[in-house]
Amino acid sequence: KRSRTPSGNPEETPSWRSAPMPEGRRLKRKLKKEPGGLHASALTIQPEWLSLILAGKKTWEIRKQQCLHRGDVALMASGTSQIWGMVEIVSSSRTSWEDLLASRELHRVPEEKLAAYCSQETGGMVWALQNPRILEQPLACARKGSSINWVKIDDPTMELLNESILRVPDLECRKTAQTLCRQMRQVAEERLRTVRTEYHKARYAANVKEQSISDTIMQVSGWLIFAPAGPCQVLGLLVLELLERRGAGEGKCGCKAMDGTPTLGYWKIRGLAAPLRMMFYYKGQKFNLKAYGEDAKDKWFGEDKPKLCEKNAMMNLPYLIDGETVVTQSNSCLLYLGKKLKIDVEECFIHNHQALDQITELRNDLMKVVYGGTKEELPADMAKHMQGPAAGHLGKLEGFCKGPFLCGGQVQSADFHMFEMLDQHTVMCSELKSDFDFKKYPKLLALHKAMKEHPALSKYFAADCYTKYAFNNVMYTRFVGPGFEGAFGPTTEKLVEF
Ligand SMILES: N[C@@H](CCC(=O)N[C@@H](CS)C(=O)NCC(=O)O)C(=O)O
Structure with a gap:
């Protein structure tokens, strides 16, 4: 069994060497290359300690071993795949128990935690930290391998990280701990939502153990300690949820997000409904997927549309019935x-809404390409679209994307729309052999990747409505997409359950 650091992380194979501990030097800003540059792996730290380090309020990290690395190290909040910032490791040296006790304001670890971790005879190893920097936005980094303390940083993240390092503000104007905590709270809430969805799914499959409930509380409460506003509110929500689940009748899903089973109606294509379908999958909310096919003249225009117009005079495709x-x-x-x-x-409402409008403009321009001209002219028309309108919209969205998602740390509705548009544009460019360079939009590419790899969306990416449906209306378009085969077929209706 691995021992745990005072920060709560199990120790892993160390790479430490002692060095003198410099005091109060003016901090360097410029990134140095390895050795002494950015470590190839990110160090995971519990969020409450991480927020103190990044706020410059914790400059001693206590470990059992020495550290060989000198220079920058990226810091990941443990239990997540998010890198929040970085700090320079300037030395590691053995420090006596007495000195540790006398230097509480440098490491912030309470005596009882220290006692559980360090020996009174030999003290502990202190890694001296300086020059903490908080990224403008946390970066998602794919977790590979089994190491808990050190997570190898993938190449695209490393690239982004290096760019971010060069853009980080001076110590004088760095973000306050409060800002960081606010961002962390957003991530915590997002995580809480995922945990809830998972719980509901497991409960639905009658597969929930009491253990997973307490694990969930442990997992989430780690995030709440340093949230300046509303930790109790979030924790309260969780407790309410758990009570509600315990009280709910056997076999019943505790999910109260929507009453009954909503219906989503649209053409049997991805089109405007793809992001909506994605959202149902993302939340594991069962829904009726109504997909109009080649008989739409009767089924949609003749039957459903007139009936639905009585309830909503603007009736169009897509529609939702809840x-x-x-x-x-x-x-x-x-x-x-x-x-x-x-x-x-709520706090993302206007940012999210603006993004939705911009993505709609991008889509409207793409529609001019897919619903006009001949097949032979398509590659040239697409290239013109990419160099002109698409480059303009994507440039704006790249600048507007806070990262890793449009509104920052958590997925919002516009991210589903953004994903679909990025997916369609990249697939079209690859199918039509366009050499358009998407690398100019690193944040959008990272968003696309994060959505594609999101565990809550794995079922969506395996579903026919993503893999087999045409991108555009088969009856009128000159581009159907690589997954579409055979006939458009008749209108279908099916219950999608999780
Ligand atoms: N602005 C509308 C456009 C809706 C629209 O144009 N729907 C097309 C399919 S993309 C359609 O075929 N509507 C069926 C109809 O006109 O009844 C939206 O964003 O939903």
Whole structure:
């Protein structure tokens, strides 16, 4: 069994050597290359300690071993795949128990935790830290391998990280711990939502053990200690959820996000409904997937549309039926699901909404390409679209994306729309052999990757509505996408359950 650091992390194979501990030097800003540059792996630290380090309020990290590395190390909040910033390791040296006790303001570890970790005879190893920097936005980094303390940083993240390092503000103007805590809280809430979804799924499969409930509380409460506003609120929510789950009747899903089974109606294509379908999958919310096919003249225009027009005079495709509520207009449907499925948060509302509008403009320009001209002209028309309107919209969205998602640390409704547009554009460019360089949009590429790898979306990416549906209306378009085969077929309706 591995021992644990006072920060709560199990120790892993160390790479430490002692060195003198410099005091109060003016901090260097410029990144040095290895050795002494950025470590190839990120160090994971519990969020509450991480926030203190990045705020410059904890300059001693106590470990059992020495550290060979000198220079920058990226810091990842443990239990997540998010890098929040970096710090320079300037030395590691053995420090006596007495000195550790006398230097509490440098390491912040309470005596009882120290006693559980360090020996009174030999003290502990102190890694001296300086020059903490907080990234403008946390970076998602794919976790590989089994190491808990050190996570190898993948190449794209390393590239972004190096760029970020060069852009980080001076110590004088770095973000306060409060800002960091606010961001961490957003991530905590996002995590809480994922945990809830997982819980509901497991419960539905009658597979929940009491152990997983206490694990969940442990996992989430680690995030709450340093959230300046509303930790109790978040914890309270969790406790309420757990009580509710325990009280719920056997076999019943405790999910109260939407009443009954909502219906999503659209053409049997990805089109404007793909992001909406994704949102249902993302939250594990069962729904009726109505997909109009080659008989739409009767089934949609002749039957469903006139009936639905009685409830909503603007009726169009896509639409959502949720009990008595009937919503149309794709962006309104995205916002409706964002709210009802508890994906969107109030503080991101206007940023998210602006992104939705910009993505719609990008889509409208793409539609001019896929629904006009001949097949032979398509590659040239697409190239013109990419160099002109698409480059303009993507440039704006790249600048507007806070990273890793459009509104920052948590997925909002616009991210589903953004994903679909990035997916369609990249696939089209690759199918049409366009040499358009998407690398100019690193944040958007990272968003696309993060969504594609999101565990809550794995079922969506395996579903026919993603893999087999045409991108555009088969009856009118000159680009259907690589997954579409055979005939458009008749209108279908199926219950998607999780
Ligand atoms: N602005 C609307 C556009 C809706 C629209 O144009 N829908 C097309 C498919 S993308 C359609 O075929 N509508 C069926 C109809 O006109 O009844 C939205 O964003 O939802």
